[in-house]
Amino acid sequence: MNKAITDRPVTDAVIIPHYNDIPRLKRCLQALMENDLSGTEVVVVDNASPVSLxxxxxxxxxxxxxxxxxxxxxxxRNRGVSETGAQRLFFIDADCVPGPDWLAVGREISAQADLIGGRVDVFDETPPPRSGAEAFETVFAFNFKKYIEVQGFSGAGNLLTRRDIFDAIGGFINGVSEDREWTMRAVAKGYSLIYEDRLRVSHPSRQDWPALKAKWRRTTQEAYQLNGTGLTDRMRWALRALAMPASAVVHTPKVLASQKLNSTGETLRAVKTLFRLRFLRMIWMLRQALGGSI
Structure with missing residues (x-):
């Protein structure tokens, strides 16, 4: 049920970008309705979906x-921020499912840092056993703790910040990995970014190889733009490409040791997908380094 939407002035806004994924959007909104929405405005920004909402x-x-x-x-996301006067901004994607205390935890921890990224758990939308793509995502997808604490960025599928910071940094930039670029831009300007495990949402795993391939094609294209396209940049990108097969070997023990996979079959499918994806990414990245497209 919808918990206590009161007449308290709006202090928080939840910004949800959406395009043509109504079942998942409804699931996201239903989960939000289980949160305490006091003083909160939920804003869905639809990218002109071809179906009626x-x-x-x-x-x-x-x-x-x-x-x-x-x-x-x-x-x-930029449009959503411009449409609300709320000072505290929660970003979530339409295919994510927030926990029932997502907003309450966010309010509790909001003063701890300028930007706060949370935990993203993976769940399957299909019955077991897992496909190779699902098994791979179960092990590797959405390690926000590593993204934030090691690599210095956060995704926007589970991100909390303030309006004054958003205004100071400027909006998200389309055509690159916009959430990574935005949070790295904020950190570069001196704003603090932390990880909070209690700020939890969940995200469905990609169900099959075409879906996983499409995700990583997009990610590789966006990462190349952030890398830079000058000669030195492309040489560095080529070296990263050549390291992809070795990275599959390095990460295989993580698959073998995972307690999240339920059978030997799932483990083997995850390893196969790991090598298949890393070799494909090597080919894509070498094409980019040579000035081509993927």
Whole structure:
């Protein structure tokens, strides 16, 4: 049920970019309705989906729905921020499922840092056994703790910040890995970024090879833009490409030791997918380094 939406002035906004994934959007909103929404505005920014969202609007009358015709999650998130006056900003993706205390935890910890990324657990939308893609994602997907504490960035599928920081940094940039670029830009300007395990959402695993391949094609394209395209940049990118097969060997023990996989079959499929993906990424990256496209 929807917990206590009161007349308290709006202090928090949840920004949700969406495009043509109504079942998952409804699941996300239903989970949000289990949170304490006091003083909170939920803003769904739709990227002009080809299907009507009218029945979703009717099912969630307290949610604001806005259409942003510029394609891309970056434009949608920026539009969502511009449409609310809330000072505390929660970012989540439409295919994520927030925990029932997601907003409460966010409010409790919000003063601890300028940007806070949380935990993203993976769940399957299909019955067992897992496919190779699902098994791979179960082991490797969404390690936000490593992203934040080792690599210095956070995804926007589970991110908390403030309006004054957003205004100082500027909006997300479309065409690159916009959440990674935005959080790294904030850190470079001196804003603090921490990981909080209690700030939890969950995300479905990619169900098959085409879905996993599409994810990593997009990720590789965005990462190349962040890497730079000058001669020295492309040489560095080529070296990273050549290291991909070796990285599969290095990461195989992580698959073999994982307690998240339920059978030998799932483990073997995860290892096979690991090597298949890393070799494919090597080919893509070498093409990019030579000035081609993927």
């Amino acid at each position: 009218e029945h979703v609007r009717c099912a969630f009358p307290t949610v604001r729905f806005i259409v942003e015709h510029q394609k891309g999650a970056a434009h949608a």
